Amino acid sequence: MSFLNAEMNENELSNLIIKQAMKIHTKLGAGLLESVYKECLFYELQKIGLFVEKEKPFPLVYEEIKLECGFRADLVVENKVIIEIKCVDALIDIHKAQVLTYLRLSGCKLGLLLNFKVLHLRDGIKRVVNNL
Numbered sequence: 001m002s003f004l005n006a007e008m009n010e011n012e013l014s015n016l017i018i019k020q021a022m023k024i025h026t027k028l029g030a031g032l033l034e035s036v037y038k039e040c041l042f043y044e045l046q047k048i049g050l051f052v053e054k055e056k057p058f059p060l061v062y063e064e065i066k067l068e069c070g071f072r073a074d075l076v077v078e079n080k081v082i083i084e085i086k087c088v089d090a091l092i093d094i095h096k097a098q099v100l101t102y103l104r105l106s107g108c109k110l111g112l113l114l115n116f117k118v119l120h121l122r123d124g125i126k127r128v129v130n131n132l
């Protein structure tokens with residue numbers, strides 16, 4: 001299955017991402033490591049024809065210097081949507097701040113914070129928007 005990815009906006013992409021994440025959560029449940037969900041989501045998104053980068057680094061530019069500080073987004077889809085995967089009891093403000101940092105550094109507008117350590121994945125989804 002393949003899509004016209006270049007023409008898809010962030011909301012259309014996020015709907016596809018969430019659908020695939022729910023599929024994974026339904027099959028695997030809530031008790032695994034973040035790295036497992038990341039690999040499975042990477043696989044599923046590529047399988048439907050999306051361009052996905054894993055552990056994509058983002059340098060920090062401070063004044064005139066470029067710092068390789070180790071900022072790495074879990075997944076970046078079509079250079080438009082940042083995905084940060086968590087397996088925690090509850091999402092907290094620092095998780096949202098992390099996604100906002102990645103959005104600012106990447107120039108992307110939309111981030112999805114996905115917490116797989118929930119009974120129903122719909123309760124673990126947080127959309128984060130970069131309002132530049």
